[in-house]
Amino acid sequence: MRHLLRRIGFYIVTVWISLTLNFLLPRLVPGDPAQAFMARFQDKYVDPEMLQAIEIQFGVSHDPLWKQYLQYLVNLAHGNFGVSTSYFPTPVVTIIAQRMPWTLVLGIITIIISFLLGTLIGILNAWKRSKRLATLSTSVILTLSGIPYFWLAFILLFVFAFQLHWFPLNGGYDADITPSWSFDFFMSAAQHAILPAFTIIISSLAGWMLLMRNTMITTLSEDYVLMARAKGLKNWRIMLIYAARNAILPSVTGFALALAFVVGGQLFTETVFSYPGIGFTFVQAIGNKDYALMQALFLIITLVALTANFLVDMLYTVIDPRVRS
C-alpha cells in the first residue's frame, strides 16, 4: 500500500511538473502568439487595438506570472486549450480530436505487429544461435536498428509511391473522399497507411528482437531448460513453454511502454508521409509557431505517456510481488 501511494504521488508530481514546464517554456522566450500572428501581416501597419483584440483572442495577458499561471490551470481544468493560430479560429481541442484517431490506429496496429514479429524472431534467433542463419539474422537486425525512421520513409516513398505508383505519395486518405464510415473511405485510408506502417514496423523490429534474444539466451541456460531436455520433451515445447514463456516479461513491459510513447514515436514517419496524425500536426505547429496548438499537443502526448506508465506500474504491483517490498 505504501508503495502504491508513493507511485501515485510520483505521478501527480510529474503531471504537475509537465504542466508547469508547458506553462513556463513559452514564457521564457521572447515573443508571444499574438506577435507571431501579427508577424504574418508583414510590413502592414498594425494598430494597437487590433493587436489587443488578438491578444484577448489568443489569451495573451500582461498580468503577473502567478496570475497567468492560475488562469492557465483553470483553463486546463475546463479543457480550454485556446485557439490555434494556424487553423484560426478552430479551437485546439477540435484539431486534436480530429487527428488523434489517425495516430492511435496506425500506432497501435504497427506496435502489435512489430512486437509479435520481433519477439518471434528473437526467440528463434536465441534458440538457433550457433547457426549461420542466426548470425545472419542478427546482423540484418542490427543493421536495421540503425535506420533513421524518416530516411526509410523517404526510400519507401521513392520506390513504392514515386517509381512504382503502388501507393499514394502523402496524406491519410484521398482528397476526393470525405471522412465517413464508408467502405471507400476505409479502403483509401488503409492504402495510405500501408507505407507508414511498414516504415514503423521495419525500424522498430530490431529493438524487440534484441530484447527478446538477450533475455531468452539467459533463460536458456537455466537448469529447468536442461531438465526439459533431459526429459526428452519436444523442442518447440522447450522453446516456447519453458524458455520463451519465462523470458517474455521484459518484452511485455517494453510493449506496454511502447504504447505509452506511441504518439511521440511515429512523429518523423508521419511528417514524411504528411499523415494527418498528432505527430505531423505537432511538427506543423512548431513550423508555424502555433504555440497554443504546440503546448496542447505536448501536454496530450505527455499525459498519454504518463497514464500508460502509471497503468504498467500498477499492473506490475499486481503481478510481481517483488516490486511491492
Add this chain to the structure above:
Amino acid sequence: MATLPPFNIGPATEGNTQQQVSPTTPQDLQAPPRGKQSLITEVFRGIWHVVSLNWKMGLGFTIVGIFILLAIFGPLLARYNPSQLSQDILQPPSAQHWLGTTQAGEDVFAQVMIGTRYSIFWGLITAILVTFIYVAIGLSAGYFSGIIDDILMAITNVFIVIPSIPLMLVIAAYIPYKGSLLVVIAIAITSWAGHARTLRSQTLSVRNRDFVEAARVSGLPTWRIIFQEIFPNMITIVAAGFVGTMIGVILAAAGLEYLGLGDIRSVSWGSMFYWAQSGDALLQGAWWWFVPPGICILALSAALAFINLGLDELADPRLRIEQPGSKRRKKDSQSEEPVLIAE
C-alpha cells in the same frame, strides 16, 4: 578452427567459442615491452586483442574507423566546395559529380564528406556531454543515499516518463537561437535519464564493498571515492552506454536537423535531408540527394550497434557461449559444416 592463430580476425563463425573465451594469446605471454614506441604497439595490440575476441566488435570498429578517417580526410577528396552553387542543377551521379548535384547545383559528394565531419564531431561532443551528465547524476544518487538520492531520482524518473522526442522538439522550438549548440543542448537534456538510473543501481551494489569502506576510513575526499574508487568498476557499463548514446544522438540530431530545428545553414547529414525535402528531391526523382546521407547514418549507427552487442557479449559470457545441447553435439560431430539437423 580453434588452432587458428590469433591474428586471424576475419569474421569467424559464431560457433568458434574456443578462440573467444581464451584470452591468453601468444602476445600476452611475451614480456611487457618497454619504452615509448613499444607503448604504442602495446596499445594497438590491446585494441587488436579486444577486436579479435569478437567479430561483431571487429566489424563495428572497422566501420567506425573508416568513418573517422572520412571525417578527417574526406573533405580533401571532394573536388568542390560543399556550399558552392553551380549551373549543374540536379545532375545524376557522373564522373564529374560522383554523387550528383542538388537543386542549387551543390556537389552531393562534397556535402556528404563535410556532413560526415560535422555529424561525427557534434555527435561525439553531445554523447560525451550526455555521458558526463548521467555518470555524475547516477553515481551521486547511488553514493549519497537519503534526500539527495530521492531528489535526483525523482528528477530522473520525471525525465524517463516524459516522452523525449516531443520534449526535444519543444525545447528546440522555443530557444530562439538556432545552431549546432542548440541541438546539443536539446538532446543532452532529454537523453540522460535511463542510463542514470542504471548507473545508480550499480553504484548501490558497489557502495558497501570493503574497498569503498577502506577508502572512506582512510579519509579520502568524497569526490575521489566516487570517481577513483567506485567509477572504475562501472567502466564497462559506461562504455556500452556511451556507444548506445552515440547511436541515439546521431539519430536524434539527424531528426532535429531534418525538421529544420537545427543549424540548417551548415552542412550535415540531417540538414541534407531538410534541403532535399524542401527542394522536392522525391518528386523530382533525385534519389542521389537523400540516399547517401541516410546510408552514412545507417552504416555508422549499425556499426555502433555491432560494437554494443560485442561489448555485451564480452561482459556477459552467457550471451556468447552456446547452449549446452548444441555445443555437445557439435563436439561429437566435429564437422566444419553447420549442423543442420533440426533440434
